[in-house]
Amino acid sequence: MGKWLRGAAMTDLRSELTDDGAPQLSTQPVEVTQAEFGITGWLRWAWRTLTSMRTALILLFLLALASIPGSIFPQRGSNPIKVNQYIIDSPTVGRFLDKLGMFDVFASPWFAAIYLLLFVSLAGCVIPRMLAHWRILRSRPPAAPKNLSRLGDYQVVPQVDGQTPAELLGRAHDGLKQSRWRVDLHEFDGQTGWVAAEKGYARETGNLLFHMALLCLLAAVGLGSLAGFRGTVIVREGSSFADTRSQFDSFQPGRIFNDASLPPFSFTLDKFTADYQRGGQQNGAAREFAAKVTVKDEPGAAADDRLIQVNDPLDVGGVKTYLVGHGYAPTFTIRDAKGVVVFRDTVVFLPQDGNYTSTGVVKAPDTVPQLGLTGFFLPTAAVDQILGPHSTFPAPDDPAVFMSAWDGDLGLDSGRPQSVYKLDTSHMQRLGIKAMRPGESWTLPRGHGTVTFEGFKQWSSFTVAHDPGQGWALASAIAAITGLALSLLVRRRRVWVKVSTSAQGDTVIEVAGMTRSEHASVSDDVEALAADLAGRATSVTGQ
Amino acid sequence: MVNVTLAEFSNRFVYAAMVAYTLAMITFAISMAATRGRDLVPAVAAPAETASGGVAVATRVETTVGGPNDGALPPGRRSANIAMSVTWLATILLGVGVLLRGLSVGRVPWGNMYEFSITSAFAVSLAFLVLSLKRDLRWLGIFVVVPVLLTLGLAVSVLYTDAEQLVPALKSYWLVIHVSAAVICGGSFCVGAAVTMLFLVADAGERRAAAGKTYSLNWLAKRLPPAASLDAMAYRIHAFMFPLWTFAIVAGAIWAESAWGRYWGWDPKETWAFITWVAYAAYLHARATAGWKGRKASVIALIAFGCFLFNYFGVNLVITGLHSYAGV
């Protein structure tokens, strides 16, 4: 890899230094310019181009650009309902966008292509640089250039009496060493002698650490999505959940996820409590949510009372259970004309707005004909012309249900899967509509019996998740930040002290320094070193 | 739970601070108009460019802006000093306002966009003042005070929310860590963007002066430090903030893990935090890439700041996601 590798694996800085007086102080790859011919030449050129800074820069831009649609269009991963709605609302545009992957941006092949290219580029650039840096870390600081005065920071120290060149060099050497520079001493040979020192290797180390950490982060993210899982479940007060796949309302396993790794815990939701702001600009805003649960870490284990709160998940064997939502579940009893109970259940209603106007469906398949109810649960009931039945506060201050009843065929036997939150009324007739407070009953027309609104419970929804890559991701992130801080804040610099005898027989002391860290300067180091040698100050600074 | 009296007082202090900032802005403007300015021909700009690229911002700015100090205060200096004092006053008033807001609700004063805005305005001006203790930053004053005033104006008009308790989602010590990091970054990115824009002006002025041409913003370019030192300063601010920004995002991710059960979910706020991060990373990379240094890199820094602003205003107010906080 000819020129590029020579640039990157710069072990012999001396030659470059005398060439142009400005050697690199990092292993940053040299920009590629000319292409070679032939297949290997072309491949070499492609590889060098891919691993160049310029390409990385462009890929970074593309990555940023590519993620923009992901924030503008609804995404299937986080909001599948909205995506479907979008496609229903504008079918042509929607389907076109869908073909382009605009609803799955972060899982789309083109997004993956960009970040994979970026990471190949990163790896291709970082690994040779690491080798080069490793060699530099073990080599001595480069010798003084022939002409020190060509460097930006340069001083000639006034002659100090009584000090021999060897003593001066020794003093410079010890002073620098004490301030933890890496020092190389070239003894005075009667004509000339020098001390070379270098500091701030952590800049390059940090830079490489950062880029490596990004590679590890990507690997950790990959591991998490392959071997982890995520599921959601709604649990009513008084009901239980056991950690097996069948109990989840939705379950997304990673590709290599194994059911055996689900810890066999279970819990019962004893009570859900919520507290809301009353009055003021933020009337109705939630202030406190808590789910009181009884947990068994495994079947037969002792039951344990715990509180699951937002920001405070339950953790059993690395599988965490998060409180993510809540709502109301009214209890209905349906009796037939003879007063026999044909249905009694507490049914989950789904909140539609911030005041928990909730909608839901009751299906009683065991009556003849079958009965279905659909309508609202309102924790604080109100009715008006425009909004219809709605709730004005999220807490159950004045609960009521507004239900309409249907009879006919629920369609449960058709074999098609049905949502428990939807009533298929295509084979049903409407019986009427009724508002009920807790304890009230409604005598259905046509001798269908009665519906009683017994009261209500609350439900909580939980996300249960495990991500085995998480710890690695965190470690990588911490490494990345550490690396970044080092690489942006440490100054890498070199100084030289050269003592020589001039034609007139005087001792000439020259001090010079250089840095390549952006906008950093070595003038303070050179200044201090010169002062020290002139006997004006006592120590060499260095940080 | 909420101490309404303290909240009232907090509002008054914020208004008082706005009055003081307005005075500071006017005085800074007067000072700027009175300053003679420097020659834009390269001979004057040269000392800022040492062969190693090393630039000492502080000392050079001192000697170029306002001219040499020959006993009497140079033109514009007196008003600049007054402006600095008024800025101190304004910042103290604002600081009290922020503090009282926090005390009134018994938590950190950054739980919604109003609080976030007043706190970052305070952070910006405090950072500016602290930095100005060590070096002469009077030339920058107006470019800090104006964004601060704009932020406060927006905060008290559009974003204002009564002092209230937090929604459960925000009750976490990560609010203290993650958001304070974001506040500091926001303030510094704002200063960074201001310095970057000024660099572009000074640079254009100098390049045209060198070519014997004039430039419509010469009046401004003349009153700024040399382009090279502005560039250096802009770089330092960004280089210092980038690790902190990374930290803010990582802290957000840790919080997201404990709140929502995943550390990264491409929520719009997360996506734009990522875009901003990538854009600043691109800026840092551009500076190390031949052909991208200087002006092109600066434009990237400004784009990155635009992404940051969009994340704050656009995502909070236009796009809804998990990051929708109570009452904006």
Ligand code: HEM
């Ligand atoms: C990966 C996860 C996260 C990322 C990348 C992220 C990103 C950001 C960014 C960039 C800001 C800066 C200011 C702004 O533009 O508004 C911010 C502010 C904020 N974030 Fe996050 N965040 C994350 C997770 C969280 C979580 C879990 C919460 C808590 C529910 C949270 C709450 C806040 C708050 C309260 C603010 C400041 C107030 C405001 O902007 O209105 N963030 N976040």
